[in-house]
Amino acid sequence: MSGPRVTRSPLDPAVLLGEARRDGDGGLTLFVGVVRDNADGRAVEAMEYEAYEPMAEKEMERIEADLSGRFPAVRLVMRHRIGRLTVGEVAVVVAASGPHREEAFAACRAGIEEIKARVPVWKREWGPDGSVWVDPLQPRPNPGSC
C-alpha cells in the first residue's frame, strides 16, 4: 500500500479504488466522506481536521487487521485526510474489493464505521460565526431555532 493512511495531502478516490482492485475480484465499493456546507442547521465553510498522528496511523492499521479477520476475502484501502478542508473536499476514503458485492459492501461499511468510532481524529467546524470543535454525541441545535 502506498503512502501513509493519515495524510495532509488531497485524497483521490479513483486512485484509491484502483489500489484496492484485484483482477480476481468482481465487486468494488467505495465510501467517500466530504465536507458539507451545513451542520445542524448552521452554515459551514470549512472543517479543520486534527489527529494524534502516530496513533491514528496505527489505529487505521489495527482496523485493517481486524477487518481482514472479519472479511478475509476483501482488500481494504483506507485513508483519512487532516488539515483545513473546504466544502466538497474529500476527508475520508474507504475502498473495498471482494469477490462479490456482499463482502465488498459489508467491509466498506464496517471500515468507515470503525474509523469514526476509533481513530483519534477531531474536527473543528468553521462557519460565519467562528469555530467550534465537533462533539459527535452532542449535536447542537441551530441557535436561531428552539
Added chain:
Amino acid sequence: MRVEILLFASLRDELGGTCAVEAPESRPGETTVGALREAFLASCPSASRLGKRILVAVNEKFAREDDLVRPGDTVAFLPPVAGG
C-alpha cells in the same frame, strides 16, 4: 508519581499541549489509568465536562481504567473522536 499527559483538540485548546499530573501510585513506580484520570480531572476542573468520556491512550493504544502506567509510558488524553 508525576506523569506528563499529551492533550489534543478541545482539551489542548483549553489546557495546552501537555499537562503534568501527580497521580497516586498503586505500587512504587506505577499508577493506573483510572487514578490518572481522577487526578487529571481534579487538577483541571474545566475538563470535567468530558469526564469519563475522555479516552486514554497509553503508548498509542486505547487503555482501560485498570491498565497500568509506568515511567516512560506515553500517555494521551483524547476528547471523544470525531473523524470522518
